[in-house]
Amino acid sequence: MKSDIEIARSIELTKIKQVARNYDIPVEEIQNYGRYIAKVPETLIDEEKVNKSNLILVTAITPTKAGIGKTTVSIGLALGLSKIGKKAICALREPSLGPCFGMKGGAAGGGYAQVLPMDKINLHFTGDFHAITSAHNMIAALLDNYMYQNRDNGFAMKEVLWNRVLDVNDRGLRYIVTGLGGKTNGVMRESGFDITPASEIMAILCLATDEADLRRRIENILLGFTIEGKPFTVKDLGVAGAITVLLKDALSPNLVQTTEHTAAFVHGGPFANIAHGCNSVLATRLAMTFGDYVITEAGFGADLGAEKFYDIKCRKAGLQPKLTVLVATAQGLKMHGGVSVDAIKEPNMEGLKEGLKNLDKHIENLQSFGQTVVVAFNRYANDTDEELDYVRQHCAEKGIGFAINNAFMEGGEGAVELANLVVDTIEKQPSKPLTFAYDEEDSVEEKVRKVALNLYGAKQVLFGPAARKKLKMIEELGYTHFPICIAKTQYSFSTDPKLYGVASGFNFTVRDIVINAGAEMLVMVAGEIMRMPGLPKEPQALHIDIVNGEIEGLS
Template sequence: MKSDIEIARSIELKKIKQVAWSYGLPGDEILNYGRYIAKVPETLIDEEKVKRSNLILVTAITPTKAGIGKTTVSIGLALGLNRIGRKAICALREPSLGPCFGMKGGAAGGGYAQVLPMDKINLHFTGDFHAITSAHNMIAALLDNYMYQNRDNGFAMKEVLWNRVLDVNDRGLRYIVTGLGGKTNGITRESSFDITPASEIMAILCLATDEADLRRRIENILLGFTVDNKPFTVKDLGVAGAITVLLKDAISPNLVQTTEHTPAFVHGGPFANIAHGCNSILATKLAMTFGDYVITEAGFGADLGAEKFYDIKCRKSGLQPKLTVIVATAQGLKMHGGVSLDKIKEPDLEGLEKGFANLDKHIENLRSFGQTIVVAFNRYANDTEEEIEAIRRHCTTMGVGFAVNNAFTEGGAGAMELAELVVDTIENKPSQPLRLAYEDTDSIEEKIEKVACNLYGAAEVTYSITARKKIKIAEALGYEKFPICIAKTQYSFSTDPKLYGVAKDFEFHVRDIVLNAGAEMLVVIAGEIMRMPGLPKEPQALHIDIVNGEIEGLS
């Protein structure tokens, strides 16, 4: 089979305005970024149409380093729905350059279920990530300048909470010192870098409802505390207007097309292990305005992405999925069943069945939100019919629908079984009203403990001195009603990435809490999770090149 990028190059793309017109988007309202990409103004959102559209969330079992394929399933489902006569659009996140040149090599789907042009989407795209990076670092530079220029007037910061970001995996920037080399170089202090998908600006862009809300949220960003213990915000800095200007184009969702010319909105890119893991509210609502069925995904496993989708995105936007699809693979189930990584491609029915416990825990969790669930089995070439039938039988005993997804090799035709199941389930077994994991009025500790104990399986939650301090500060500033966004490893229910399967009765240790007053959420740092990833021993950058004028190595 051809590589992803070879398949992408083999597709004759339609001009993006043709794609827009085919779904009722007014071509004269969209702004072209070349022939095949466009920005769509959020003013086209129709809330009445949003209410009538069917929103479908795609999530997954706990991921492994072998991959699960949520984006491929999400795009494939949209293709399959269109094949059976339904008007479907997908709403996805933008890829980050960090993992693209690090571990993954790309994140635009795979095989014959991709969003295109995949090379541009995986690289600079419409510049949204660069705008977010620039806006975030502009605030950092302006804050440093404010402290420097006003130091002789008695102004000083007791604590600076705002660091810098870069969309590159660079472990050397996790902890730094700025302002070295003399007084004219600024005030010497310790600082750090996060990766751009962890930026509060990214979260703000994805949660903002319009330009005015974007500016309001930027004004509320907490930058730190002055020497007299007063909170200092972007509003105090007086630069919210300038930062909004930098994001003026980035706030508009991006329109592209799939391998079968289905429209796809690709906008925003927060990671789910260190942020809230969902594409923008605006992109989702635009897709729901013009599509009868809208497929969106939440990053990593359901314990991270799906929980945050419900408890943050749905809580803030009023959106409610009609159905949640949970993606599983035989390789992933076998790894959670105790099979070693180097043997998960080999048949192992016993290991597969032991891995069902991980799937079952996610199903139990999703049902606690009132969701109806179907399982999409993302098929790989080495999967056996015996293994597939074992999973199908297990899903029957669990009372959940099951379908095999072959979109990677067959495009929309390979996802028609899944599409039929999704439509039948939505029409005959609709989800209940969404039940959230915690209430706004719960204390910060109660929110953390309800997620950690009820969804992850922790026996107790412990807090560092730093985390306790941050909780008291959050309460004093009136942030206690914000939802929580837990940052932890994606490879386990626990904070230990090696505890596969279903971890039970473990201690869940909260190391720190980041106060995202603009995004209106509290980021709970649990375990040894890093907000600036490092590169692997053999980064994908070693395989990315231009050969005879064509980009190679993206996937």
């Protein structure tokens, strides 16, 4: 089979204005970024149409390094729905350059279920990530300058909470010292870098409802505390207008197309292991304005992305998904069943059966939110019919809809079974109102306990010294009503990335809390998770090149 990028190159793209016309998106309103990409203004959102659209979440079992294929299923489902005559649009996140040149090589789907042009989407796209990076670091530079220029007036910061960001995996930047080399180089202090998807600006862009809300949230960003112990915000710095200017174009969602020319909105890119892991509210609402069925995804496993999709994005944006698709693979199930990574491509029914406990735990968790769940089995070439039939029978015994997804190999035709299942389930099983994992009025500690004990299977929640200090700070600032965003490993329900399957009876330790006052959420940093990833021993960058004028190595 051709590589992802070879498939992408083989498809003759439809001009983006024609894609817009096919979905009744007013072409006079869109702003072209070349022939095949456009920005669509958020002013086109129609709440009446949003309320009539069918929103579908695609999530997954706990991922493995072998991958699960959630984005491929999301795109494939949109293709399958289009094949059966439905007006479907997918709403996805933008890829990050860090993982693209690190582990993944890209994040625009795969095979014959991709969003295109995949090379542009995987690289600089419309510059949204660069705008977010620039806006975040502009705040950092302006804050440092404010401290430097006003130091002789007695102004000083007791604590600075605002790091810098970069959309590159670079472990050497996690902890740094700025202002070295003399007095004219600024105020010397400890600092560090996070990756751009972990930026509070990224979260703000993805949660903002319009330009005014974007500016309000930027003003509320907590930068730190003055020497007198008073909170110091972007509003105090006086630069919210300038930062909003930097983000003005980035706020509008991006319209592209799939391998079969259906519309796709790709906008925002927070990671679900260190941020809230969902595409922008504006892109989702635009998709719901112009599509009868809208498929969106939430990052990593359902314990991370789906929980945050419900408890943060849906809670704050008033969204109500009609159904959740849970993606599983035979390889992933076998790994969670105790089979070693180098053997998961080989038949192993015992490992598969044991790994179904991970699937069942995710189903139970999703149902606790009041969601109707169906399972999409993402098929790989080495999967056996015996394995597929066993998982199908297991789901049938639990009363869970099941379909094979073969969109990677066959495009929309390979997702027709899944599309029919989704439509039939929505029509026959009316959705229930969302039930959240915790109440806004709960204390921060209680919110964490409810998620960790009920969804993860923890025995108890512990807070380290830095986290306890932040808890007191949150109480004093009046932020206890904010939802929580737990940052932890994506490879386990626990904080131990090697504890596969269904972990239980473990201690869940929150070591620090990042206060996102502008995004209006509290990031609980648990275990050893890093907000700036490192590169692997063999980065994907070693395989990315230009050969005879064509980009190779993206996937």
